[in-house]
Amino acid sequence: MKAIQVGLLGIGTVGSGTFNVLQRNQEEIKRRAGRGIEITMVADLDTERAQQIVGSGVKVVGDAREVLANPDIEIVIELIGGYGIARTLVMEAIAAGKHVVTANKALLAVHGTQIFQAAHDKGVMVAFEAAVAGGIPIIKALREGLTANRIQWIAGIINGTTNFILSEMRDKGLDFDVVLKEAQALGYAEADPTFDIEGVDAAHKATIMSAIAYGIPVQFDKAYVEGITKLSATDIRYAEQLGYRIKLLGITKRREGEGVELRVHPTLVPAKRLIANVEGAMNAVVVNGDAVGTTLYYGKGAGSEPTASAVIADLVDVTRLATSDPQHRVPHLAFQPGQMRDVSVLPMEQVITSYYLRLRVKDEAGVLSNVTRILADAGISINAVLQREADDVAGTDAGAGEPTPDHTDLIILTHDTREGAMSTALAQLQALPSVLAPIVRIRKEELA
Amino acid sequence: MKAIQVGLLGIGTVGSGTFNVLQRNQEEIKRRAGRGIEITMVADLDTERAQQIVGSGVKVVGDAREVLANPDIEIVIELIGGYGIARTLVMEAIAAGKHVVTANKALLAVHGTQIFQAAHDKGVMVAFEAAVAGGIPIIKALREGLTANRIQWIAGIINGTTNFILSEMRDKGLDFDVVLKEAQALGYAEADPTFDIEGVDAAHKATIMSAIAYGIPVQFDKAYVEGITKLSATDIRYAEQLGYRIKLLGITKRREGEGVELRVHPTLVPAKRLIANVEGAMNAVVVNGDAVGTTLYYGKGAGSEPTASAVIADLVDVTRLATSDPQHRVPHLAFQPGQMRDVSVLPMEQVITSYYLRLRVKDEAGVLSNVTRILADAGISINAVLQREADDVAGTDAGAGEPTPDHTDLIILTHDTREGAMSTALAQLQALPSVLAPIVRIRKEELA
Numbered sequence: 001m002k003a004i005q006v007g008l009l010g011i012g013t014v015g016s017g018t019f020n021v022l023q024r025n026q027e028e029i030k031r032r033a034g035r036g037i038e039i040t041m042v043a044d045l046d047t048e049r050a051q052q053i054v055g056s057g058v059k060v061v062g063d064a065r066e067v068l069a070n071p072d073i074e075i076v077i078e079l080i081g082g083y084g085i086a087r088t089l090v091m092e093a094i095a096a097g098k099h100v101v102t103a104n105k106a107l108l109a110v111h112g113t114q115i116f117q118a119a120h121d122k123g124v125m126v127a128f129e130a131a132v133a134g135g136i137p138i139i140k141a142l143r144e145g146l147t148a149n150r151i152q153w154i155a156g157i158i159n160g161t162t163n164f165i166l167s168e169m170r171d172k173g174l175d176f177d178v179v180l181k182e183a184q185a186l187g188y189a190e191a192d193p194t195f196d197i198e199g200v201d202a203a204h205k206a207t208i209m210s211a212i213a214y215g216i217p218v219q220f221d222k223a224y225v226e227g228i229t230k231l232s233a234t235d236i237r238y239a240e241q242l243g244y245r246i247k248l249l250g251i252t253k254r255r256e257g258e259g260v261e262l263r264v265h266p267t268l269v270p271a272k273r274l275i276a277n278v279e280g281a282m283n284a285v286v287v288n289g290d291a292v293g294t295t296l297y298y299g300k301g302a303g304s305e306p307t308a309s310a311v312i313a314d315l316v317d318v319t320r321l322a323t324s325d326p327q328h329r330v331p332h333l334a335f336q337p338g339q340m341r342d343v344s345v346l347p348m349e350q351v352i353t354s355y356y357l358r359l360r361v362k363d364e365a366g367v368l369s370n371v372t373r374i375l376a377d378a379g380i381s382i383n384a385v386l387q388r389e390a391d392d393v394a395g396t397d398a399g400a401g402e403p404t405p406d407h408t409d410l411i412i413l414t415h416d417t418r419e420g421a422m423s424t425a426l427a428q429l430q431a432l433p434s435v436l437a438p439i440v441r442i443r444k445e446e447l448a
Numbered sequence: 449m450k451a452i453q454v455g456l457l458g459i460g461t462v463g464s465g466t467f468n469v470l471q472r473n474q475e476e477i478k479r480r481a482g483r484g485i486e487i488t489m490v491a492d493l494d495t496e497r498a499q500q501i502v503g504s505g506v507k508v509v510g511d512a513r514e515v516l517a518n519p520d521i522e523i524v525i526e527l528i529g530g531y532g533i534a535r536t537l538v539m540e541a542i543a544a545g546k547h548v549v550t551a552n553k554a555l556l557a558v559h560g561t562q563i564f565q566a567a568h569d570k571g572v573m574v575a576f577e578a579a580v581a582g583g584i585p586i587i588k589a590l591r592e593g594l595t596a597n598r599i600q601w602i603a604g605i606i607n608g609t610t611n612f613i614l615s616e617m618r619d620k621g622l623d624f625d626v627v628l629k630e631a632q633a634l635g636y637a638e639a640d641p642t643f644d645i646e647g648v649d650a651a652h653k654a655t656i657m658s659a660i661a662y663g664i665p666v667q668f669d670k671a672y673v674e675g676i677t678k679l680s681a682t683d684i685r686y687a688e689q690l691g692y693r694i695k696l697l698g699i700t701k702r703r704e705g706e707g708v709e710l711r712v713h714p715t716l717v718p719a720k721r722l723i724a725n726v727e728g729a730m731n732a733v734v735v736n737g738d739a740v741g742t743t744l745y746y747g748k749g750a751g752s753e754p755t756a757s758a759v760i761a762d763l764v765d766v767t768r769l770a771t772s773d774p775q776h777r778v779p780h781l782a783f784q785p786g787q788m789r790d791v792s793v794l795p796m797e798q799v800i801t802s803y804y805l806r807l808r809v810k811d812e813a814g815v816l817s818n819v820t821r822i823l824a825d826a827g828i829s830i831n832a833v834l835q836r837e838a839d840d841v842a843g844t845d846a847g848a849g850e851p852t853p854d855h856t857d858l859i860i861l862t863h864d865t866r867e868g869a870m871s872t873a874l875a876q877l878q879a880l881p882s883v884l885a886p887i888v889r890i891r892k893e894e895l896a
Contacts, residue, residue, distance in 0.1 A: 022596075024738075112780075144761060147477065210793075216789055238857070238859050260792075260793055263796065286895055300740065305740070309737065313596055334595070335663030343662060445603060
């Protein structure tokens with residue numbers, strides 16, 4: 001089947017990320033979607049720069065309407081942003097019978113009702129996973145994954161700039177103005193950061209989530225919006241002393257029989273909650289449903305490729321639905337049957353990971369050097385060594401037997417190595433006369 | 449349009465949860481799906497108990513084949529479990545042209561390839577969101593939300609029983625055997641906990657995730673499986689001292705050009721990672737994709753209604769796809785157009801939340817009593833009061849001005865109250881002569 005043709009309006013950070021990821025992973029995406037997805041036309045005011053990004057094989061135009069007029073283009077990606085020309089072009093794309101994928105939260109939070117109505121009337125889709133929380137598939141979770149639930153409330157860190165600033169204020173005990181300048185210098189905040197720091201961007205996203213959660217129209221104009229500009233280091237510190245952290249949250253709550261709450265403001269959150277520990281520019285959304293209870297979704301909320309990840313997920317969804325063949329349902333194992341690969345699972349000896357080792361050894365000279373020599377000979381690199389005298393481990397140590405004063409625990413963290421090499425080295429270590437008990441080996445993952 | 453009819457095989461914990469949630473939220477689910485979804489027939493060996501759960505309106509039979517033989521039933525939910533009769537019935541349901549929704553991870557991890565092939569040949573769907581991580585929509589995230597990505601690795605806490613045991617071992621410094629008995633007494637572990645504590649259940653789920661992530665057949669027999677039975681409190685403590693926590697993780701990794709890793713074992717994880725802070729019976733899955741980076745999905749991995757949440761999400765998905773009307777696509781705002789409610793967003797004065805207040809006050813007798821009287825008169829209940837002498841806040845306090853010895857900070861945490869009442873009380877507080885600076889008011893949410 002012929003690839004579906006996509007037109008891209010605006011090739012900035014997210015646009016070029018979308019183009020690049022779609023190219024890089026085209027084979028794997030096609031195996032999933034069952035059909036190729038190709039950006040064949042790009043509109044951008046800076047045609048020269050655009051052409052450099054996409055190369056000579058893709059048509060670049062300065063006028064977005066050339067894309068809309070192209071009958072071969074079935075999907076239009078709108079990455080221009082704002083309420084102005086973006087709105088006009090989205091409405092024209094819908095009128096031209098094209099499906100639309102957009103990351104434009106401002107547009108949808110303010111004009112979503114009109115846009116979705118037009119799309120419904122025309123029988124096309126407007127997909128917007130990238131509009132909320134970047135690469136986190138939160139729209140899909142809310143619209144599909146949690147469809148059994150009456151959503152009770154949603155609370156999200158949905159603006160990375162402000163979360164970065166709040167994390168820095170807390171870490172360094174600095175006030176807002178100081179950290180804002182640092183964030184601007186590092187590129188985490190824009191030259192005009194108003195939309196971020198005043199909470200407007202978060203309110204756009206919270207508005208979209210409230211509409212999906214409760215089946216109500218988007219009502220951005222009713223949202224309460226308070227930013228972080230007045231927060232002081234003092235209050236962050238006091239909050240900490242009381243067991244709380246301050247986060248800028250977008251919150252929407254169902255108040256049975258009364259209405260819904262929709263608000264963005266700095267919020268004290270118990271420090272032990274996962275969301276209180278979401279630091280830097282990361283995003284996270286907590287959703288509470290009556291059946292599922294509390295769930296959380298975490299990831300990068302902005303940036304070129306994380307946002308592209310969401311844009312392309314929408315492209316695949318739209319492609320599947322625009323292709324009327326029933327084989328274009330979501331495949332059981334994500335990839336189309338016939339497109340599965342018979343990749344083998346590696347035997348455990350070939351697994352690469354790092355290790356925690358605990359050796360109960362005689363407290364005598366030369367033990368550590370014998371142990372480290374065996375590891376070095378096996379090509380296993382040591383990350384950290386902790387030696388604990390018998391006294392340190394006595395008492396509470398029910399599992400490992402009562403240590404006596406001439407025994408000591410040697411704890412070793414290794415760097416990545418092959419399990420096979422580790423097993424061989426362990427056998428040699430176990431044979432050392434100074435090793436008094438079975439060696440404990442637990443694998444370690446940094447998960448970075 | 450007539451409701452789609454569903455047959456339920458096995459009405460235990462998850463089955464009754466599914467029935468109850470489907471009943472309780474039927475109106476909202478129908479507004480989303482665009483079509484009613486009704487369990488009209490239930491098969492269970494204990495017909496009497498089953499009939500009590502579902503009431504007289506639903507047909508209960510002792511023989512599952514009566515459900516499969518009913519031509520009105522379009523979807524069969526299999527909640528029997530295990531590889532035996534469940535497998536036979538799933539294959540027969542497929543052969544009878546029925547869509548299948550199942551929570552049976554053991555069945556899919558071992559016989560998935562054959563089952564999905566049969567479903568593909570027959571043109572029916574087998575949906576299994578509930579098979580991995582209960583109510584967390586992780587299958588949907590992997591199959592659809594992250595479809596742009598080459599998945600690099602997945603690491604998950606996907607067995608609540610073992611995570612509960614490990615959390616207790618760490619909290620209380622106890623060894624495995626002691627905590628297992630406690631977990632059994634509390635109902636967190638089964639009388640025969642082998643599948644959980646030996647890592648088999650986690651391996652079933654990791655196997656399914658690896659197949660979806662990499663487009664490979666399910667290969668449970670190749671998985672490395674190591675449980676938590678040999679873990680001692682000693683190693684949990686040493687890990688802690690080194691900045692790590694020990695979790696039972698299901699891990700699968702892509703090793704470019706070599707194969708994939710698939711393994712379940714106790715794993716040291718840096719304590720600062722979110723997943724290291726997932727405690728008790730909760731589940732969480734971390735997914736790393738080349739475009740999106742690291743994402744995390746958290747929630748209840750087991751239990752009646754959380755698992756039902758996933759089963760019903762599958763029912764809605766299948767219903768949408770089995771209903772050939774294009775209006776049965778996922779609606780833009782989750783609910784079918786025409787099924788939106790015009791619920792109003794409450795004005796901020798009507799929002800209910802708790803508060804953090806900071807008052808810079810004169811350090812003199814009677815201040816606290818004046819403050820608390822105003823709050824009490826406004827019906828605002830106090831949760832905690834912290835008084836900080838000027839000395840405590842001096843020095844690092846750039847934002848709030850240099851306090852002098854006769855000033856003090858009064859920090860108050862309130863219980864839930866209406867914003868309107870709080871604003872009125874704040875105006876009164878601000879007017880007190882002993883209040884020296886603008887009062888800081890930050891909202892607080894427990895997010896429990």
